[in-house]
Amino acid sequence: RNVMNVNSVLQTGLQGVQNGLEGVEKAATEIVRAGTVNGSTGSNDVVESIVDLKLYERSVKASAQVVRTADEVLGSILDTMA
Numbered sequence: 298r299n300v301m302n303v304n305s306v307l308q309t310g311l312q313g314v315q316n317g318l319e320g321v322e323k324a325a326t327e328i329v330r331a332g333t334v335n336g337s338t339g340s341n342d343v344v345e346s347i348v349d350l351k352l353y354e355r356s357v358k359a360s361a362q363v364v365r366t367a368d369e370v371l372g373s374i375l376d377t378m379a
Contacts, residue, residue, distance in 0.1 A: 298372055299374050300371065300375075303367050303371045303374065304367075304371075306366075306367045306370075307363075307367040307368070309346050309363065310360050310361070310362075310363030310364035310367055311360075311362065311364055312359040312360075313316070313356065313359070313360030314353075314357055314361055314364065316356070316360075317353045317354075317356035317357035317360055318353075318357060319356065320349065320352075320353035320356065321350060321353040323349075323355060324346045324347075324349040324350035324353060325350060326343070327346040327349075328346045328347060328350065330344060331343045331346065335337060336370075366373065
C-alpha cells in the first residue's frame, strides 16, 4: 500500500514537471514572438511572459523535488522490505 501511495506522488510530481515545461515553452515562445516585427508591441505582454516563465521555472523545480523525495521514500521502503 505504501508503495502505491509513493507511486501516486511520483506520478503527480512527474505531471507537474511536464506541465511546467510546457508552460516554460509557451512563455518563451511568447517572449520571442514579442521581439519580432509582427509580434506583440506591448511591453506589458513581454513582462507578463517573463513573469510566467519564472513561475513555471519554480513550478518545475518544486515538482522535481517532489519526484526526488518520492524516489528516496520508495528506495527506503524497498530497503526496509528487503
